[in-house]
Each structure stands twice: as structure tokens, then as C-alpha cells.
Amino acid sequence: MRGAAADRGLATALAAEHAAVYAYGVLGARTTGRLRVAMTVAYNAHRARRDQLRTMIITAGGTPAEPAAVYELPVMPSSAAQAVELAVLVERGVTGAYLELAASADTDLRRIGALVMQECVTRSYSLRPEIEAFPGMPPRTAPEPTATPTATTSQ
Structure with a gap:
């Protein structure tokens, strides 16, 4: 048996x-072309992870939670830009959800957590190439410009 913290981490993930599966279902239905292909790949990846987690919970003697019938999305995409925005938000949310597994005392759970977080960040970056601060870290700030010495004239 893994313990309460591991069980909680698996449930959160x-x-x-x-x-994520719900959101990517919506995204796949509202996109076309290469963007739809990217959404379908993400949908399949999240379905596979969902199934893996369900199996892990059942194997450990637990009962996995069932999905909600509907999820409230922060934006209902009506453009490619909104679809990308929602996908990036989903990936960031899933990344954060796996933090507890990445911090687990169980080496296998730690590995899974770290790998899934990497997958999510890679997917997000492929949609919008920008790096957000790691979950829990302060936001990145632009470096302050260094003052350059100027020549002064004496009078």
C-alpha cells in the first residue's frame, strides 16, 4: 500500500x-487542420494517462473517481487563438496537479510525476513558445538593465 499522500496525489492527478480529456474533446471539435491534429494528440495522451492512473489506483486497492459530466472551461474557444489559450491553461493545470506525485517518497510515482510534467510543458510550449515560472515559484521578471558608465566632462 502506498500511503495517504500517494493516494491523494494519484487522485489529484x-x-x-x-x-483535460474533457477540454481537449471540446478543443478537437472546435479546431481544424494542424491545430486539430495537435489537439487530438493531446487528447489521446491525456486519455492514456487517465487510464494509467485509474489502473494504478485500482491496483493499490482504491476506487478511482469518475469524471464529471461537464466541466466549466475558463473560455469556450471560438478562434484558433482562444483554442491555444485554453490548451495552454489545461497543460499548466495538469502540470500543477502532478507536483504532488513528483514530490512523492515513492520512486515510481516521482518518475511518473516528473515525466508527465515534462510532457505537459513540452505540449504547452509547442502551442505557445513561452516559459512560465515553475508552479509554486514566483513569476519571472525581466532582468534590470545594467547601467553603463558614461563619460563625464569636467569644467
């Missing part, structure tokens, strides 16, 4: 995967 599973809830995030349920939401």
Missing part, C-alpha cells in the same frame, strides 16, 4: 486528467 486523475481529476486533472479527467478535466
Whole structure:
């Protein structure tokens, strides 16, 4: 048996995967072309992770939570830009949900957590190439410009 913290981490990750599968279902239906292909790849990846988590919970003697019938999305995409925005938000949310697994005392759970977080960041970056501060870290700020000495004239 893994312990309460591991069980909680698995449940948190599973809830995030349920939401991600729902969101990518919406995104796949509202996109076309290469963007739809990217959304379908992400949908399949999150479905596979969801199924993996369900199996892990059942194997450990637990009962995995079922998905909600509907999830409230922060934006209902009506353009490619909004679809990308929602996908990036989903990936960031799933990344954060796996933090507890990445911090687990169980080496296998730590590995899974770290790998999934890497996958999510890679997917997000492929949609919008920008790096957000790691979850829990302060936001990145632009470096302050260094003052350059100027020549002064004496009078």
C-alpha cells in the first residue's frame, strides 16, 4: 500500500486528467487542420494517462473517481487563438496537479510525476513558445538593465 499522500496525489492527478480529456474533446471539435491534429494528440495522451492512473489506483486497492459530466472551461474557444489559450491553461493545470506525485517518497510515482510534467510543458510550449515560472515559484521578471558608465566632462 502506498500511503495517504500517494493516494491523494494519484487522485489529484486523475481529476486533472479527467478535466483535460474533457477540454481537449471540446478543443478537437472546435479546431481544424494542424491545430486539430495537435489537439487530438493531446487528447489521446491525456486519455492514456487517465487510464494509467485509474489502473494504478485500482491496483493499490482504491476506487478511482469518475469524471464529471461537464466541466466549466475558463473560455469556450471560438478562434484558433482562444483554442491555444485554453490548451495552454489545461497543460499548466495538469502540470500543477502532478507536483504532488513528483514530490512523492515513492520512486515510481516521482518518475511518473516528473515525466508527465515534462510532457505537459513540452505540449504547452509547442502551442505557445513561452516559459512560465515553475508552479509554486514566483513569476519571472525581466532582468534590470545594467547601467553603463558614461563619460563625464569636467569644467
